[in-house]
Amino acid sequence: MSDVTQLSGQMARTGFSLPKLGRFRGLVNGALGIGLLLVLWWIGGWIVETSDDLFAFADFAPVPTLSRLWEMLMDGEVVAMSGPSLMRVGLGLFYAIVIGVPVGIMIGRMKRLNEVANVPFQFLRMISPLSWMPIAVMAFATWDGAIIFLIGMAAVWPILFSTAGGVRRIDPAWLKVARNLGANPLHMLFSVILPAIAVDVLSGIRLALGVAWVVLVPAEYLGVTSGLGYAINDARDTLEYDRLAATVVVIGVIGFALDALAGQLIRKFNWVRSDWH
Amino acid sequence: MAVTRMKDQTPSQPSEGQVQEPAHPRVLIGAHVAVKGLSHSYRKADGHVLEDMDFEIHQGEVVALLGRSGCGKSTLLHMLAGLTHPSEGQVVINGNVVEHPSPKWVMMFQAPSLYPWMTVAQNAGLGLKFTRRGYEIAKRVPEVLDLVDLGAFANRNAQELSGGQQQRVALARSLAPRPEMLLLDEPFSALDAFTRRSLQQDVRKIAKDLGLTLVIVTHDVGEAVRMADRVLVLKANPGRIAEDTQIALTEEERGGGTDAFAREHARLMGIYAEVAEMGNAPTENDFTRLSE
Ligand SMILES: Nc1ncnc2c1ncn2[C@@H]1O[C@H](COP(=O)(O)OP(=O)(O)O)[C@@H](O)[C@H]1O
Numbered sequence: 001m002s003d004v005t006q007l008s009g010q011m012a013r014t015g016f017s018l019p020k021l022g023r024f025r026g027l028v029n030g031a032l033g034i035g036l037l038l039v040l041w042w043i044g045g046w047i048v049e050t051s052d053d054l055f056a057f058a059d060f061a062p063v064p065t066l067s068r069l070w071e072m073l074m075d076g077e078v079v080a081m082s083g084p085s086l087m088r089v090g091l092g093l094f095y096a097i098v099i100g101v102p103v104g105i106m107i108g109r110m111k112r113l114n115e116v117a118n119v120p121f122q123f124l125r126m127i128s129p130l131s132w133m134p135i136a137v138m139a140f141a142t143w144d145g146a147i148i149f150l151i152g153m154a155a156v157w158p159i160l161f162s163t164a165g166g167v168r169r170i171d172p173a174w175l176k177v178a179r180n181l182g183a184n185p186l187h188m189l190f191s192v193i194l195p196a197i198a199v200d201v202l203s204g205i206r207l208a209l210g211v212a213w214v215v216l217v218p219a220e221y222l223g224v225t226s227g228l229g230y231a232i233n234d235a236r237d238t239l240e241y242d243r244l245a246a247t248v249v250v251i252g253v254i255g256f257a258l259d260a261l262a263g264q265l266i267r268k269f270n271w272v273r274s275d276w277h
Numbered sequence: 278m279a280v281t282r283m284k285d286q287t288p289s290q291p292s293e294g295q296v297q298e299p300a301h302p303r304v305l306i307g308a309h310v311a312v313k314g315l316s317h318s319y320r321k322a323d324g325h326v327l328e329d330m331d332f333e334i335h336q337g338e339v340v341a342l343l344g345r346s347g348c349g350k351s352t353l354l355h356m357l358a359g360l361t362h363p364s365e366g367q368v369v370i371n372g373n374v375v376e377h378p379s380p381k382w383v384m385m386f387q388a389p390s391l392y393p394w395m396t397v398a399q400n401a402g403l404g405l406k407f408t409r410r411g412y413e414i415a416k417r418v419p420e421v422l423d424l425v426d427l428g429a430f431a432n433r434n435a436q437e438l439s440g441g442q443q444q445r446v447a448l449a450r451s452l453a454p455r456p457e458m459l460l461l462d463e464p465f466s467a468l469d470a471f472t473r474r475s476l477q478q479d480v481r482k483i484a485k486d487l488g489l490t491l492v493i494v495t496h497d498v499g500e501a502v503r504m505a506d507r508v509l510v511l512k513a514n515p516g517r518i519a520e521d522t523q524i525a526l527t528e529e530e531r532g533g534g535t536d537a538f539a540r541e542h543a544r545l546m547g548i549y550a551e552v553a554e555m556g557n558a559p560t561e562n563d564f565t566r567l568s569e
């Protein structure tokens with residue numbers, strides 16, 4: 001038995017292994033990933049360019065795309081098209097939080113309410129947010145209103161369920177101790193419940209942000225004349241494929257940045273130490 | 278800010294003849310408890326968990342509720358704290374029927390249940406914050422942390438402390454609002470023997486120094502002998518007080534190792550074993566517990 005482990009250990013040592021990267025490991029591996037993606041993209045572009053059928057789409061390749069992206073950054077187009085989109089996602093997320101957190105706390109605290117709400121919520125959750133589109137268009141006076149509604153519809157569920165789950169995991173002794181020490185319901189909420197579930201709420205928001213950002217682009221294919229989804233549609237109509245691809249890159253980068261930001265927030269509010277039992 | 282801190286650090290010089298107020302003035306009136314005709318059942322069908330309880334706890338007295346697990350000790354303590362309502366009868370503290378929990382009588386549990394997102398000092402000051410005495414926190418929290426020997430840990434996160442230290446923080450948290458009574462539900466049973474001994478001693482000393490009434494639930498005969506002035510031995514199914522006995526030991530004798538301690542321990546063990554048989558036949562578990 002020990003012979004075998006020793007042998008395999010030796011084999012591992014003499015075999016191929018990546019160099020040790022120490023504390024730069026994350027950074028180096030991240031760069032490696034991006035590099036691989038660029039290579040794949042470049043190969044794709046090269047295939048498109050050399051193909052007789054696809055020749056017209058050659059501007060999707062990295063070089064035309066990135067040079068167009070640089071231009072768009074310089075002349076302010078990136079900011080101009082991202083601003084309205086961020087605004088819509090921000091508002092949709094805001095309403096999702098304002099509704100999802102209190103409702104989540106209530107169904108987490110009240111067993112009966114949870115039992116009643118469970119079926120309708122699971123039912124509503126499974127409906128693709130985009131299928132609300134026709135209803136949203138009829139119900140809201142403005143396109144912006146309809147889009148914000150769609151984003152809110154997509155974002156509310158992760159926040160609501162994550163909040164409720166966090167509330168259910170609160171140590172009952174924390175509530176009992178607080179009650180004994182004279183906490184009123186507001187103390188209970190702000191000193192015990194909200195700090196206890198902060199990480200759950202933020203994880204819900206992080207998930208919601210991902211869903212909202214994905215729903216945003218198709219939602220912006222609707223009537224509006226601003227935003228990233230509109231920019232994609234517009235670039236397609238005007239056959240500016242480098243602009244289209246550059247917009248896709250912008251969408252990816254902003255989405256990545258927002259998610260990283262949410263991850264940072266979660267790390268900041270996470271009170272769990274690794275050795276907490 | 279800097280000015281007040283400097284002032285605090287200036288050693289106070291008592292003028293001649295003037296009596297210095299002690300840092301922890303005695304609570305002159307520890308709570309007086311009267312339990313009157315108390316019975317309780319969680320579900321009607323299950324019958325009484327506690328039945329016909331009538332007893333008094335005097336001001337500043339240390340009383341142990343001793344009994345096998347499941348005999349209703351925790352239930353009784355929750356009722357003394359106002360965290361549970363009895364189905365019948367009343368708990369009267371200082372002449373008032375207990376209806377709600379109050380920071381005047383604070384319960385402590387086996388788990389310290391500190392809030393892990395707060396520092397030690399924030400945990401300790403919580404009762405003052407909740408009772409709108411936030412202005413006292415700056416002065417009172419260091420006091421109670423010193424009292425439990427954790428002055429140096431004020432700004433640490435509660436999670437960095439050992440189990441015994443965490444239980445000390447929980448004690449400081451309970452003491453900060455100057456309660457009249459502490460209700461301890463097997464608070465040391467998760468700790469190692471050494472830590473447990475020192476906390477048993479310290480808690481009794483603190484209660485006696487402050488004049489607090491102390492009620493401690495335990496199934497550990499040694500703990501009852503070390504800590505209590507008086508022991509109420511509970512029998513199970515339904516829970517009733519089977520024996521009410523005084524522990525006549527001096528503070529030194531409570532440290533253990535003396536004949537007097539051994540005699541009291543053996544006497545209480547005898548009562549406990551006898552009472553344990555009054556309910557259902559003791560389980561194997563009870564015998565191992567008896568030999569602790
Ligand atoms: N919340 C509750 N609901 C129903 N039954 C309970 C509850 N708490 C305790 N009991 C029952 O009451 C009895 C006494 O429990 P408890 O007071 O915790 O005893 P002890 O603290 O002496 O171990 C046990 O039989 C237990 O199962």
Ligand SMILES: [Mg+2]
Binds near residue numbers: 347350351352462
């Ligand atoms: Mg118990």
